[in-house]
Amino acid sequence: MEKIMMKGNEALAEGAIRAGCRFFAGYPITPQNEVPEYMSRRMPEVDGVFLQAESEVSAINMVYGAGGAGCRAMTSSSSPGISLKQEGISYIACAQVPCVIVNVARGGPGLGGLTSSQADYFQATKGGGHGDYRLIVFSPGTVQEMVDLIGLAFDKADEYRNPAMILSDAIMGQMMEPVVLPEMRDLQQINKPWATTGMKNRGQNLINSLGLLPEDLVRINQELQEKYKRIEANEVRYAVEDVDDADLVLVAYGTSSRIARSAMGLARKEGKKVGLLRPITLWPFPKQPLADLAAAGKRFLVVEMSVGQMVEDVILAVNDRSKVDFFGVPNGAVPTVRQVYNRIMEIL
Amino acid sequence: MTHEIICAGFGGQGVMLIGQLIAYAGMVEGKNVSWVPSYGPEMRGGTANCSVVVSDEPVGSPVISEPNGVIAMNQPSLERFLPVVKPGGVLVYNSSLITMKETRDDLHIIAVPANELATELGNSKVSNLVALGAFLQKTNVVTADGIEKALEKVLPPHRHKLIPLNLEALRKGMALV
Amino acid sequence: MQKVFERPKALSDKKMHYCPGCTHGIVHRLVAEAIDHFGLQEKTIGVAPVGCAVLAYEYFNLDFQEAAHGRAPAVATGIKRVLPESVVFTYQGDGDLASIGLAEIVHAATRGEKITVIFINNAIYGMTGGQMAPTTLPGQKTTTSPYGRDTSRVGFPIRVCELLNTLDGPAYLARVSMHDPKNVLQAGKAIKKAFQVQLEGKGFSLVEVLSSCPTNWGMTPNQALKWVEEKMVPYYPLGVFRTPEEVSSCDA
Ligand SMILES: Cc1ncc(C[n+]2csc(CCOP(=O)(O)OP(=O)(O)O)c2C)c(N)n1
Ligand code: SF4
Numbered sequence: 001m002e003k004i005m006m007k008g009n010e011a012l013a014e015g016a017i018r019a020g021c022r023f024f025a026g027y028p029i030t031p032q033n034e035v036p037e038y039m040s041r042r043m044p045e046v047d048g049v050f051l052q053a054e055s056e057v058s059a060i061n062m063v064y065g066a067g068g069a070g071c072r073a074m075t076s077s078s079s080p081g082i083s084l085k086q087e088g089i090s091y092i093a094c095a096q097v098p099c100v101i102v103n104v105a106r107g108g109p110g111l112g113g114l115t116s117s118q119a120d121y122f123q124a125t126k127g128g129g130h131g132d133y134r135l136i137v138f139s140p141g142t143v144q145e146m147v148d149l150i151g152l153a154f155d156k157a158d159e160y161r162n163p164a165m166i167l168s169d170a171i172m173g174q175m176m177e178p179v180v181l182p183e184m185r186d187l188q189q190i191n192k193p194w195a196t197t198g199m200k201n202r203g204q205n206l207i208n209s210l211g212l213l214p215e216d217l218v219r220i221n222q223e224l225q226e227k228y229k230r231i232e233a234n235e236v237r238y239a240v241e242d243v244d245d246a247d248l249v250l251v252a253y254g255t256s257s258r259i260a261r262s263a264m265g266l267a268r269k270e271g272k273k274v275g276l277l278r279p280i281t282l283w284p285f286p287k288q289p290l291a292d293l294a295a296a297g298k299r300f301l302v303v304e305m306s307v308g309q310m311v312e313d314v315i316l317a318v319n320d321r322s323k324v325d326f327f328g329v330p331n332g333a334v335p336t337v338r339q340v341y342n343r344i345m346e347i348l
Numbered sequence: 349m350t351h352e353i354i355c356a357g358f359g360g361q362g363v364m365l366i367g368q369l370i371a372y373a374g375m376v377e378g379k380n381v382s383w384v385p386s387y388g389p390e391m392r393g394g395t396a397n398c399s400v401v402v403s404d405e406p407v408g409s410p411v412i413s414e415p416n417g418v419i420a421m422n423q424p425s426l427e428r429f430l431p432v433v434k435p436g437g438v439l440v441y442n443s444s445l446i447t448m449k450e451t452r453d454d455l456h457i458i459a460v461p462a463n464e465l466a467t468e469l470g471n472s473k474v475s476n477l478v479a480l481g482a483f484l485q486k487t488n489v490v491t492a493d494g495i496e497k498a499l500e501k502v503l504p505p506h507r508h509k510l511i512p513l514n515l516e517a518l519r520k521g522m523a524l525v
Numbered sequence: 526m527q528k529v530f531e532r533p534k535a536l537s538d539k540k541m542h543y544c545p546g547c548t549h550g551i552v553h554r555l556v557a558e559a560i561d562h563f564g565l566q567e568k569t570i571g572v573a574p575v576g577c578a579v580l581a582y583e584y585f586n587l588d589f590q591e592a593a594h595g596r597a598p599a600v601a602t603g604i605k606r607v608l609p610e611s612v613v614f615t616y617q618g619d620g621d622l623a624s625i626g627l628a629e630i631v632h633a634a635t636r637g638e639k640i641t642v643i644f645i646n647n648a649i650y651g652m653t654g655g656q657m658a659p660t661t662l663p664g665q666k667t668t669t670s671p672y673g674r675d676t677s678r679v680g681f682p683i684r685v686c687e688l689l690n691t692l693d694g695p696a697y698l699a700r701v702s703m704h705d706p707k708n709v710l711q712a713g714k715a716i717k718k719a720f721q722v723q724l725e726g727k728g729f730s731l732v733e734v735l736s737s738c739p740t741n742w743g744m745t746p747n748q749a750l751k752w753v754e755e756k757m758v759p760y761y762p763l764g765v766f767r768t769p770e771e772v773s774s775c776d777a
Contacts, residue, residue, distance in 0.1 A: 005372050005383070005501070027625070028653040028669070036656070040669040051679070052657055052669045055595065055625035080594070111575060111591065175410050176368065176383040178375045255411075262408030336413040 001180040008143045009034035009104060009173040011181075012166065013042065015147035016074055016100070019154045020185045022048035023073040025062035027055055027081060030114050031170040032104035035076040056081040060088030060101070067092070067099035068207035070195030072154050072187075076102035078170075079120050080111060082128075089163060090129030094209035094220065096227075098157035100150065101135070102166045104173040107331035116170035116255055117331045121309035124167045125283040132221060134228050136164040136235060137282040139253040143177035149280070151182060158190060160231055167282060169305070171255045171334070237280035238289055242268070246275030248348055249293055251314050252303040253279045256335065260303045263340035272348045282310070287317040294321035301347060303340055304328045349404055351489045352412045354429055356397035357421025357442070362476035366419065367398035368502050369480065373494030374402035382410035395424045402489050417487055419479050421462070422446065440483040442475065458482050458525060465520050474517035481521020492518060533557035535566050537586045546746020548703040548736040549577055549645065553584050555709070556616065556643055559717040560587070563724060569612040570604050572597040576618035577651040595626025598633035601640045612723055614641040620650045623659040623683050630685075634729050635694040641719045642731040644685060647738040648757060655741030659683045662760055667741075682760065686733050690766045696728030698766040702735035704753040708763075715765070727769045735761055 006014070013035050016024075024043060026036035036052060043050035049066070053059035059075045066073035077085065082103045092099060103124065107117040124137045136156050138149040146168065153164035196205045211217030242264065243249050252260040257278040267274045277293065279286050290300070299322055302311040311326045318324050327343040329335045353370060357363040367383050374381040385398045399412040416437035420426040426446050433439050435454040444463030451457060460482045462475035484490060490498075495518055499511045532538065535557035543549045560569055566587060573581040575594035582589035592600040597615035605613040622630050622644050633640065649667055650656040656669040660682050664673040686700045697719055701712035712734055719730035735757045737749035744752060 003375060005368070005375060005381075028620070028650050028656040030653055033653055033656065033668070037668045037671075041671050044672070050669075054627060054659065111579070111593070171384060171411060174385055176371060177407070177410075178381065258407070259409040259411070265408060334411055336411075337409050338413065 003178040003180055005176045006143060006179050007034055007173070008140075008146050008168065008175050008177075010038045011143050011179050012102065012146040012150050012168070012173075013038035014181060015150040016154070017042055017046055017048070018182050018184050019151035020072045020187045020190070021074045021100070021154065022046065022187070023063070023066040023071045024049065025051045025053045025059040025066075025073075025075050027053050027059050027077065029078045029081045031106055031173050032076050032078045032102070034173070035102065035104070056084040057088065060085040060092070063099045063101075064088055064092050064095070064097055064207075067097040068095065068196055070192040070197055072158075072190070074100040074102065076104065078104045078106045079108050079117065082120065082123065086123070086129035089135070090127070090131050090133060091209045092163045093129075093133035093135065094131065094224070095207045096161040096224075097163065097207060098154075098161050100153045100157055100164050100166065102150075102168065105167065105169040113332055114170065115332055116172075116305060116334055118169060118254060118256060118304050119306035119309065119331050120167065121282065121304070121306065124165055125285070125313070133224060134162075134231070134283055136160070136162055136231060136284075137167050138164065138237075139167050139280060139282050140172060141239070141254060141257050141278055141280070143172075143175060144179045145280075146172070147179055147181060151185075156235060158192070160227055161194070162227065162231070167254070169255050232284040235281060236284045236286050236288070238286040239278045239280060240289070241276045241278075243275030243277060243293060243298070245273050246298055247273045248301055248344065249275045249277050249298045250301050250303055250340075250344075251277050251279070251290070251310070253282060253310065256303045256305050259335055259337055260340055262337040263344060266337065266341045267344045267348070270345070272344065274344055274348070279310075285313050285317065287313075290314060290317035291319065291321065294318040298322060299347065300324045301343060302326050303335065305334060306331065351400075351402040351417055351487065352415045353400045353402070353417040353419070353489065354397055354412055354415045355400065355419045355421075356395065356425030356429060357476075359396045361421045362473065363396060363419070363421055364398050365502065366476045366480045367400045369495050369498045370400045370402060370490055372498035372501050373490035376497045377490055377494045379403060379490075380405060380407050382407045384410045395422065395428075397425065417483065417489070419483050420446065421476065421479060438483065438486050440479050440486070442479055444475070456486060458486060460521060460524060462521070465524075466517055469513065469517055469520065471513060474514055477514050477517035478521040481518040482524050483521075484518075485522040485525035492522065533561045535560040535569070535586050537584055539583045541584055542580060543577065544740040546737065546739040546749060547577070548647075548734075551703060551709060552643065552645060552712070552734050552736065553581065555713045555716050556614070557585060558713060559720045560612075562717055563720060565612050565720070565724075568610065569614070570608070572601045572604070572613070572615040574615065574617040574621040575652075576621045576645075578616050578618060578645065579652065581616050595621050595624070596629055597621065597626065598629040598638070598640070598642065602633055602636070602638050605638060605640050609639075612641070612720065614643060614720070614723075616643045617645065618651065619644070619646045619648065619658045619660040620653075623685050627659075627683075631689070631692070634689045634731070635692045637694040637696065637728040639723055639726060639728055640730075641723045642729075643716065643719075644731055644733045645736045646685070646733050646757075646761065647736040648682075649738050649741050651738045651741055655738075660685075660761075662756060684761060686731070686766045689731065694729055695731065695767055696769045697722040697730035699731075699768075700733040700735065700761060700763050700766070702753060702758055702763055703737065704735070704750045704758070718768070722769060733761070735763075
């Protein structure tokens with residue numbers, strides 16, 4: 001297959017189209033503008049729908065409708081816009097509508113700035129809107145993974161009837177790397193008997209998030225929680241590098257995993273035994289692999305482009321079996337390889 | 349070997365383009381590569397830069413803070429990046445627009461009158477490729493053939509007629525070193 | 526004789542970041558002149574939008590609040606209701622006001638909120654790099670309508686003054702243009718009038734200003750002004766849509 005150089009955002013958009021996405025609704029916001037702009041050119045070529053909604057609130061609800069009607073549907077935005085989508089995402093999670101939400105995160109809080117950020121981790125992995133729900137959250141570490149994970153996100157969203165999120169960031173979105181694009185997927189294979197397509201030869205289908213009777217709401221939540229357990233059991237994804245002999249394991253995702261990786265390289269040159277664990281799914285979180293490494297006596301250094309969010313999940317997973325250190329930077333700053341390296345050298 | 353290169357200059361000087369050409373050529377030549385633009389406040393101020401990594405190993409951080417190669421096309425870029433180049437690194441600067449106030453003796457510093465040389469070719473816009481030529485001649489990150497292939501990919505088809513001029517500029521820069 | 530280029534007190538001396546030929550700067554000046562005219566610097570609170578004018582608070586020498594995208598009329602409502610003696614204005618682009626913030630502007634208008642809204646209609650999203658706006662003209666190419674705005678797929682532009690004119694709440698609604706000096710003068714008068722309506726407690730006032738975005742239209746500043754005159758003015762007719770009878774005439 002031919003390798004081409006693509007920007008993260010554009011690779012993601014093309015990956016979505018090839019995975020069968022035929023409905024996109026979005027709204028301009030930097031640094032994700034390449035996604036809707038790409039879709040506005042590309043969707044008409046594949047008989048798909050591109051809509052610039054009047055707001056992020058509207059865009060996510062368009063996705064609710066299109067996803068509930070059985071189409072592979074997606075929206076993208078960046079942090080402030082993702083905050084606006086939270087109401088819709090909560091409804092979508094409860095109504096079990098498969099769809100994909102992309103966050104090309106930027107610095108916050110508030111209007112914040114345009115620099116890269118990982119400060120939306122809590123929002124992405126702990127629900128984000130109201131109620132007990134989860135998204136399946138993927139974190140691409142390369143432009144190739146933008147393509148691969150968006151395809152997987154659509155598949156898992158359909159398989160579990162659950163919204164999936166790609167948590168990317170400004171650097172991942174703007175970066176160019178070589179990618180190999182997959183073949184265009186055949187859309188006819190996806191069967192969605194629950195979709196609201198009209199009551200031809202069947203009873204009523206309902207896309208709904210209301211549980212007015214207490215027992216109904218309990219049943220809805222139990223169903224969701226059982227599903228989340230299945231997802232936690234089956235869908236954890238992560239990558240490890242050089243952990244076997246390591247004394248210290250760096251834990252980082254997305255852009256910070258790339259920085260951590262370079263710092264690890266520098267430290268290894270100095271004879272320090274450093275490894276890397278990179279969560280690819282942020283929810284479900286790779287708890288067990290971390291617990292196993294802790295049990296094997298490894299220490300951890302969590303590296304994030306925030307003042308510390310994922311570190312809490314690492315601490316929970318390690319559960320006092322080993323020591324967890326943290327290196328982070330406030331939004332607006334991007335950690336340098338040297339800073340992470342220095343932190344490693346302090347610890348070892 | 350890992351080349352970590354920053355190309356910097358005014359918006360409009362084509363620094364993003366030469367960065368992409370290096371990355372694309374690196375890919376064509378079988379290397380691992382990445383390219384990231386910098387953006388943020390400095391974009392409004394008129395100075396833009398991009399980080400390019402070309403490596404035999406998988407690329408770690410795509411964002412570079414300690415480059416071993418820099419192409420600086422304007423004064424603010426030189427001032428920003430001269431202090432951070434790794435000892436032994438290569439710095440090519442556009443002497444048409446830059447006066448060196450301070451220097452470093454632990455670097456290979458190459459002055460390229462890129463605007464003048466480009467104007468000699470009849471198009472001041474290719475000053476970026478002149479500077480790139482000098483940089484590649486010194487560093488061998490990628491070959492001129494690689495750049496030729498990259499131009500075909502990176503330039504949109506309606507600008508392919510400019511490829512010969514760009515290659516001429518590249519060679520002019522190479523001849524300088 | 527009055528010096529023409531004297532900086533209004535309500536404008537700061539910061540260098541504006543707007544692109545060459547952008548009309549945001551002129552509108553800022555007109556707003557500042559109106560505030561100076563009525564001597565309002567000490568009682569005015571501005572609300573900045575999310576758009577190219579996001580840094581308006583740097584250029585106006587006035588108290589300011591910065592609002593979330595589209596929410597300026599709601600923020601202004603909060604300020605005005607607790608400080609009824611103050612003068613409150615929002616300064617919003619067409620994405621901010623007519624897209625994401627349409628609910629807020631319609632409801633502020635229909636409540637007859639005693640605020641002034643300066644609405645910059647430049648037919649595009651400037652700050653984010655030239656995407657389609659609710660005011661983008663049919664057929665106009667933008668980065669999210671690369672084949673030209675196709676009204677059969679994405680519908681038609683919104684004429685904000687006409688839309689708000691269906692409501693009983695607004696007191697003053699006018700559309701002006703920046704395309705030549707005569708119209709700029711006219712715009713200045715309309716903006717003064719809008720503040721006067723607020724000062725006299727008459728109700729909600731809004732001035733829609735047809736503006737240029739040479740950068741994202743891909744034009745020179747002069748071409749852009751010509752485009753405003755030839756393309757925008759016919760679609761967005763200029764004039765006063767609503768005015769309270771009994772506002773005392775201001776000498777502007
Ligand atoms: C919730 C949210 N969505 C999107 C954005 C991104 N954004 C910044 S400015 C802007 C609109 C700019 O257009 P307009 O209001 O027409 O003003 P102009 O820049 O043209 O003056 C948008 C969508 C944001 N900051 N917040
Ligand atoms: S992008 Fe357009 S609206 Fe924004 S400052 Fe430039 S010309 Fe003005």
